[in-house]
Amino acid sequence: MLTPRYISEQLQILQNRICTALEQADGKGKFVEDIWQRADGGGGKTRILSNGNIIEKGGVNFSEVFGKVSENMQEKLGMPAGNFFATGVSIVMHPHNPFVPIIHMNIRYFELETQNENIYWFGGGIDLTPHYIDRDDARFFHQTLKNTCDKFDYAFYPHFKHWADDYFFIKHRNETRGIGGIFFDKLQEDLKHSKQDFYDFWWAVGETFAPLYTELMHKNATKPYNERHKQWQKIRRGRYVEFNLVYDAGTKFGLESDGRIESILMSLPPEAVWLYDFQPEVGSPEAETLALLRKEIDWLSS
């Protein structure tokens, strides 16, 4: 039975598995856990790895929060009055080496009980933010996500890939955050899919994360880099900050629902740089990456 309790227990199993896999791949860093309680209901387990071999700063967070939809949440998040339950795992990894991409994953389950209805939904996604786009890595990343999607419904990958392009977009820069991935929200049973179907898909996305990212860690972590690469990494991390603080719905939900600030903002990079009007040299690898931060690129055949 897909009860909130069951789903939240499964998410904690996933958190454990992913932390183990990342520690193994990193070879040095260990996750440190903070357990926190939310005043109005629920809490979470935040796990942070700092200064590993490969990961400079990363978090694998579990949370389960519930209670009354506050007036603030109604006003700022447009939610109806009632009771909510939200549980999820959220991951962001910032590596040392600029040739290892930043990755983000989130899977979340939501229930809402209002005067008129009881609803639930699944949401989530995985997206990749390379500081330098490598076409082979991009193809591998998108092909892996497509393989996971295709096991359930051939319509999923194109639909959720498009959604990711739209979502992970820094409007004021007219740039995507990275090469996208998949993003989905408010999945509820329909004529074609049961609740169990969506749960199975959603779970499969969670299980896709560890093998996918550890492969990209292994492949790129020993590539040599210099100060110029490091500087560009910090500039791109600045863009990551801009996206997360200006647009990200998960960050907004966390801040407006009185989540734990340090757990929400673990997604921010260890260090970021803003240079006034920085323009990469024409023809440089930095300019090449910038030119690819566009929606609707077909990474599978590129």
Add this chain to the structure above:
Amino acid sequence: MLTPRYISEQLQILQNRICTALEQADGKGKFVEDIWQRADGGGGKTRILSNGNIIEKGGVNFSEVFGKVSENMQEKLGMPAGNFFATGVSIVMHPHNPFVPIIHMNIRYFELETQNENIYWFGGGIDLTPHYIDRDDARFFHQTLKNTCDKFDYAFYPHFKHWADDYFFIKHRNETRGIGGIFFDKLQEDLKHSKQDFYDFWWAVGETFAPLYTELMHKNATKPYNERHKQWQKIRRGRYVEFNLVYDAGTKFGLESDGRIESILMSLPPEAVWLYDFQPEVGSPEAETLALLRKEIDWLSS
């Protein structure tokens, strides 16, 4: 006559004067100017100083934008349909030395013409963000602002000081951005003050900036500092980023009115750091500063 043209010309004179004063105080850095045009009307002159003796990155921006209130501005900024005119000077200075405070100043003039009315208003303010709070500097800063205010109306300083405490507040951290200053908006003629009165006050605020900040530069720029101070500076700069991207109305107005992104985001620091759950040592100067990032402190008698 306080026409938009006259006001905008005066602001450009102020921009020139302030840039000259800052270059002189810095002793090395020179402002570089970018002139930009806004597609739907107006434009600006952005002046950036990088890697001076004292200033690491700073901007003194003039802009004058006008045109139709776009649907986006109506939706995102809650403005009515009509035509607007906005002109102002905005300044943010990020110094090298952690013992020199960050400063922000903005003065702006706004006109709005709708079906029902023609209105104008003056807005602005100056606020200080020390990485380490120095009580003498704080008293000097607030006393200088009070002196400017008191020349016009004894009610101004307490009212606008309170407004700054409320405005420059990082709600999700429950911290003020710094030690506040003065903030005011929508000043329109009333029973006690004519348009000219408010203009004179507003102009006096603009003229207060250069002598005030150059004094703080001179006083603190040669204080010795080490890596620990530098690290704390970068953490506080991270909070500056959080305020500007999550809450600042000027940044929001710029982004939603299709202003020039690099001019709007010149306020972001050259470098910022986010450490997970950093807590300064009990009794340290960092902890002392953190304890003072509170609303409603009377800096004049502290």
